[in-house]
Structure formats: C-alpha cells, structure tokens
Amino acid sequence: MQEILEVIFNINTFSAAIRISVPLVFAAIGGVFSERAGIINLGLEGMLLTGAFAGVLGSYLTGNPYIGILFAIMGGALIGFIFALFTIKFEANHVVAGVGLNILMLGITTWLMQILWDSRGTSVNVTGLSEITIPILSSIPILGKLFGSHNILAYLMFIVVIFSWIILFKTPFGLRLRVVGEYQKAADTLGIKIRKIQYTSLIFSGVLCGLGGAYLSLGHLNWFSMNMSAGRGYMALAANIFGGWNPLGAFGASYLFAYTDALQMRMQALNLNVPNEIIQMIPYILTILVLAGAMIRSRPPAGLGKHYKTNR
C-alpha cells in the first residue's frame, strides 16, 4: 500500500505527466477554439497526426528540428483550413467531416512514409528537439524537477495556455468568437464577419494540433510511426469538454488524464499481483467516470454543430 502511495505522490510521476500532457493540451486548446466557434472538431486526431508527420519531415529534409516545428505549424494550418472548407463552405456534417479527416490523414501519412522511407511502420530517425534547462529554476527543489528542464514545445505550451485564455475572454476577437459559437445569426446581425472568425479559429486550431503533433514525434521519440497519435485527439476533445470549453480547464483536464497515464505506467513496475491489463485500464476508467460526471453539468456553446445560411 505504501508503495502505491509513494508512486501516487512521487514528484517523478507529476513530472512525467507534464511531458505526457503536452500534445493533449495543445490539441485540447485547439478543440476549444474550434468548438467555441461552433464547429465540432473530431478532426483533432488527424490534425495531431499531420503535425507529427510534418515535424519529422521538416527535420528529415533540413536536419533542423526547429524547421520541423515550422513544417508542423504549416501542415496543421493547411489541414485546419481544409477542415474549415468542408464544414463551413460545403456545410458538411461536422462529425462526419472530422472522422473522414482522421481516416484520410492516417492513409496519407502512411502512404507518404512508404514513398519517402520505404516503410509503412516507422520513419527513419531524425534530429529531435533537445531539452532546454533553465538556469536558476532548475536548481529550486520541487519546481526545478517539474519545470526546470523541457524542450521548447513544453515551455511554449504554458505560454499558449495563458495566451489562449486571454484571447478568448479578454480580447474583442475572443468575444466575437464566443458570440459566433453561440448564435451565428445574432453575430451576423451585429455585423460580425462570421466566416472570417470561423476560418481563423479553425486554422489556429490546426496550428495548435500541429505543435502537439510535433511534440509527439520530435520531442518524444525522434521518429514518426503509423497512427502515432493513437487516440490522443479524441482524448483531447474530451479534455476540452471536461474543461468547460476553456483553455485553463482544458489544461487541467489534459493534465489529469496525463497524470493517470503516468501513474499507470509506474504502477505496472511495482509487481502488485494485479494483472497489468487492469492497471492499464485505470486512465480510461477515470476518463469515463470524470466525463460522465462532467457531461451532466457541461453546457456546450449553443450553436455547436449548426450551419447558418444567409439569404444573400
């Protein structure tokens, strides 16, 4: 029992959870921006995958992982734009378009791997992102362990969380965005440019997912593998809902999911006389319980998933 408690409150578990949470947080905030603008975004999964692939591609072509990040950003933006075209311009059902995008990106990335690296499973090794150690912070006992040494994307994540919250709740753009997601017609009658706002948020959503994906491939492993996102996009969407369509909440929820995942990995190493499969279930069971509770109280943007047609 004591062993378990030690794992639960171990600083290393908390620290590992930060690393695991990075892609989730980026994608979840991508979900916030998309859904606050009224567009259900199941495509987060495909966007993450795109980011992971584009990151490795950039690093492979130039040998510079930071160019890889740039590739991931552009790839994410492009996919965000394509998703926007389908859901806004062609008025596709959001859920169908999202799932379609995921299948499409899974296929495209696998196919491109075959062409580029002659393998369907994994890419070649590329230069990954190195850790940056912050001088003074890293020597403070607990904080140092948690925040002292990460790669650039993890630090960027903290900045993104705070800035996203400010953009959404303190700027004119954020206020308009929320109005669009609640009631498009009302936004239209106020002279707000609905389409511009929706396209912007979906492209931003894609960019964030691109960054999250780049962390998966360049920050974690230094290569790309088939279906690398492995459901994290869906989990991020859940974190966005559980977080109340709020960047801070999305961060908290993503961190909770990541923490249980870290916990599960460490508990497997303890030889607890419990089948590993049971322990591996913990994060998912927790996700279900938490979401079941959250869904009852949650209140999505009122215009989520609706199309608005003007008569012009």
Place this chain on the structure above:
Amino acid sequence: MNIIEFKGITKKFGDFIANDKIDLTIKKGEIHCLLGENGAGKTTLMNNLFGLYNPEEGEIFLREKPCKIDNPHKAIELGLGMIHQHFMLIDRLTTTENIIVGEEPLKNGLVDMKKAREQVKQISDNYHLAVKTNEKIENISVGEQQRVEILKVLYRKAEILIFDEPTAVLTPQEVNNLFTTLRELKAGGKTIIFITHKLEETMNISDRVTVLRKGKVIGTVNTCDTSPKELARMMVGREVLLNVNKEKSDVGDNVLEVKDISLTGKHKNLLLKNINISIRKGEIVGIAGVSGNGQLELEECIAGLRKVTSGKIILDSEDITHAPTGIRRKRGLSHIPSDRLKRGLVPSYSLAKNIILGNQDSFTKNGFLLQNDINKYCKEVLEKFDVRCQSMNDTANNLSGGNQQKLVIGRELSTDPKFILAAQPTRGVDVGAIEFIHNNILEMRKQNKAILLISAELEELLSLADRILVIYEGEIVSKKNNYTKEELGLLMAGKKVPEEEKKELENRIQND
C-alpha cells in the same frame, strides 16, 4: 426629408415572390408602421433594408442617395438598427457583452469592460432603458432583454430603428413602457419603423401606416386619417368584424372538472399549485397569464401528456387523471395544442393524413385505411374550415401558419367533442384567420361544448371567455367574470403590485 425610399424592391424565394415591386417612403423623425398579415412580406422587406437579404430588383435610397446594402455590417455603418422579433442575444453572456460585441471599447488591445459598462449605463440613463449592466441575459426578464436589444442599436448610433413585432412577447405594462420609449426616441430625432399585425397598436403609436398584403403595398395613410376598420379591410382585402358577436348560451352541467391538481418539476419545484377549474356545457373559461407561468404545464396535464403529481381530472363524470391521451380523446376531449408544428401536425404528412390523425381508427377496415372515405372527409373539413391549399395531397409544411392552424382546428372540432382544450388558438395568426377561428370557437359554445381557452391575447380572452382565471407562477391568483384590460395586465404581472406603480400606470393610461 425622406430618410428611406424603396423603389421597386422585389425579393423572391424560389418561385415565391415575398416582395413584389415595393415602393415605400419613410420620412425622417416619424414612427411608421408596416402593417400586414403574417406572410405579407413585412419582415422580408426590412431584412432587405438591413442587408440580411439582397433583393433581386429595385433600389433603396438612404438620405436621398442610392445605397447598396449587402450585409448587416454596412447597414449598421449607415445608421440602421434592427430589433428582431426573436431576440439576437447570447444567453450566457452579460447584457454589456451583448451590447458591445462587434464594437468593443479597447484598452491596450483588450476589451475595456469598465468603460463598456459606463457607456451602456450612460445610454440606458439617457433613454430611461433600465438594465443591469453586469447580469447574464438568461437571468433577466423578457422586457429587459428587449431593452438590451434597443440599447444594442443605440450603442451603434443608429438613426433609424426597425422594430419587428416587438410587442408579441410583452405584457400590457411592458408594452406601455415600450411605447413610452418609442416616443422618447422619436423626440430625440430618431426614425422608427414598426412592424406589426395588430391594429390597436398601429393606431396608438404610429404617425403613418403602410399596409402590405401578399408582398405588395396596398397603400400608405396618415394614422389620424384612418380607422382600425379601414386598416383591417386594407390588410385582409375584405370587411372584417373586429368585435365578435357573442350570443347567450345555455349553461348546463359540469363537463370538465380539474380538482386541486399540482405538478412538481424536475427540481422539486412547484409548476402548478392546487389548481381548480370547472367548466360547464356551453361555457368558455379563459386562462390569462404571461407565457411561462404554468399554462403549458396545465395544457399538458389536461391533455394527458404529463402526469399530475396530485389532484384529479374528471371529464364527463369519469376520472381521467391516469388515462392515456387516446382514451381521453375517445371520451370526448379535443386538443388544439399551443405549438402546432410540434404537437398539432406532422409537417411532412399530407393534409389528408393530418386530418385523420388521432381519429384514424374510424377510417380503417381490416387493418387498412379506407382511402375514399378519408378523401371525402378531408375535403369536407378543408372546405368547412377554409384551409387554403393546392390539393389535399400537399404536405402540411407547405401551408402558411394561419392555414396550418385552421387545419388543426378543423380536425379537432370535427370529431364532435364534449370538451375542447384550446391553447393559444390564434398564436401567430393574422386578423382574417383570427376572426374565423373566433367564430368557430363561439359556434362550439353555441353547440353546448365546454371550452377551456388558454391564451396570451387579452383581447381574445375578454371577447370570448365567459369567465377568466388568471394564472401566475403556476397558481390561479384571481377569477372573475369581468375584468378590464388593465386589471388583467396587473394580475398577470404578479399579484402584488405596489399602489404607487398602479397609480402611475393609471395616469399613463389616461395620458395616452
């Protein structure tokens, strides 16, 4: 000066011509009513002006210059403001946020909420439009929501204000307050276009009236030179009796008795509280109240769509408290639902199928429908109730609102019921159809049916009902045979009305 001029505006939806070569002039500083039946094209015309629609033909002149207004953004820039019938407000945002969005005051690139609240406060003080600046829309009354809508356009410095049926959702007191505001706005130099289908309001508030019918302008008159009767004739295209002739009827035994019913909601809140109603043969009992005070719940309980928590409902000396809707109908209950599209009709069904709904067993043999009998019956009902349609194979959603309502009423009144539950029977229906429906209800009274009339229209209750009960927060707060309109209005707004407010109100009514 002519602030707006429409020249030959035509707007089509497919083959349907909603606005047919409209010519119309609005003068600066006037209150101009656009009067017409539902579907006459009033709102469409204003949507053309506000840039929500783009007309196929014609020109709009603003301040004597030709203008192409192809989106609301442009309309706002040109000093137009529209207060929509269905409020364009975001429930979970505050009043201030709703007012400023799109033109936010800034400080270091962020929204300056403090300044925004001050600005809103200032305009609201200037025009006596009291709103709580930091309250969410979902927590304020409908009247206050409307004030937020007005502030929204004033904040954008609108010179021309378009009101689309603004009184539909208000209590009589709130209507009076709105009219005071309109007069103040006019005194402040604003031009007001007021869309309505109510004659009384038109006479009360406007300087000039333009009547539209079937997408065409019938004429523009000065309000002081016209009468409700003339306006009604212009609207409908024939003579309309504005006052119903109610004959005496012989009141007989009790048909429906609602005994002490209560209903608790999801959160243990009382939705209906000890309601007692008895209705006799040949009698119309009215339920007055601002919508949302338990009328819908009462309707559902009596119709059998909702289980009462306690109490009894007795129809023709049989206890139907726990009977399902089908049994209730067989025992002689007819129900004109308040929401015709949700409960009165199957919009995608043909008229014929809609007419036999609920009564289909009478048209069945060996498990098959008898098409010939159905067609014959439907033809009778459609003719008798003046449902205007191309053929009875049309689907119900192709009918106009008024004709849909006549269809529902036709079905419900043709089954020889004992008791008729009529909920909002003329909601969203124009003058011509209202007259027709009222006459049919009175005809039922003459035939000794018992009728419960739930309505938000005071005129309707006062002219049709023999007795009126006032419902407020799920409770019958008053019952009497004769009320004045003002009395009813006060009771509907809550039973405790401070004396001072009452006096002020009386003064205002006298001044109007």
